[in-house]
Amino acid sequence: MFILGLTGSIGMGKTSAVAVFRRQKICVFDADGVVHQLLEKNGEAVEMVGEAFKGVVIDCQVNRNKLGEIVFGDAGALSTLEEIIHPLVRNKQRNFLRSVVNHRQSLAVLDIPLLFETGGERNCDAVAVVTAPKFLQKIRVMGRGDMTETKFRGIIKRQMQDQEKRDRADFIIPSGLGKRISFQSIQKIIRIVLTLPGSHWPPGR
Incomplete structure (x- = not known):
């Protein structure tokens, strides 16, 4: 492949x-789309992001506007967010590639x-x-x-x-x-x- x-x-x-x-x-892997899924209601990253950034989780989902206000212009906060998100995205990416192979693409x-x-x-x-x-x-x-x-x-x-x-x-x-x-x-x-x-x-x- x-x-x-x-x-x-x-x-x-x-x-x-x-x-x-x-x-x-x-077959296209949409990294941005995966990030949105991770942050939406009951997404895999919601709990970890909520622990790292107080007040951004509302009704079991991350308020992306509130999160953006915190990390925008703050390299440390952005790095913390990336440490949470990037491993999850990479895991989804590997699963996507396995699926492509399994479908003989x-x-x-x-x-x-x-x-x-x-x-x-x-x-x-x-x-x-x-x-x-x-x-x-x-x-x-x-x-x-x-x-x-x-x-x-x-x-x-x-x-x-x-x-x-x-x-x-x-x-x-x-x-x-x-x-x-x-x-x-x-x-x-x-x-x-x-x-x-x-x-x-x-x-x-």
């Missing part, structure tokens, strides 16, 4: 790229926003980065209802620069040139990686 890491900074169009992979019947995509920042590329056979011009990125992000300029700058500061991600990527998916170009780029990536052998599954191989 070939493992393709998929990443990209906020507002770069990664969600749309994921949708294209899924329409091509490719040749390609799995790991959609991980902070792939390079967390060293996740070491578990991938190749990495594709979704990218767009900075002005378009900002327009997209600031169009979100809960976004502010301060919050946007904070998120960007935490993420690796887009240029560095592109330099480290094996494949580039442009999302600022129209849906057709993005679709063709993804189709080409799929065709290429399906001809390549994977070397990261099973773990320790």
Whole structure:
């Protein structure tokens, strides 16, 4: 099985790229979605997060707005949260990959926003980065209802620069040139990686 890491900074169009992979019947692991599940009502991380951050658990689920207010701009608090969340996400990721193998699929995509920042590329056979011009990125992000300029700058500061991600990527998916170009780029990536052998599954191989 070939493992393709998929990443990209906020507002770069990664969600749309994921949708294209899924329409091509490719199995995609959604790291952000898993985090949401861990924090929702009776999720696996709720109790541990509640113990670490008092007052964020309401009705057996983590209030993500309250949690965000605590960890935003506080490196220590963010590190504590990551120590809770990351091992759980990695476990879910391993279960996902086992499922892909059991269903005899040749390609799995790991959609991980902070792939390079967390060293996740070491578990991938190749990495594709979704990218767009900075002005378009900002327009997209600031169009979100809960976004502010301060919050946007904070998120960007935490993420690796887009240029560095592109330099480290094996494949580039442009999302600022129209849906057709993005679709063709993804189709080409799929065709290429399906001809390549994977070397990261099973773990320790």
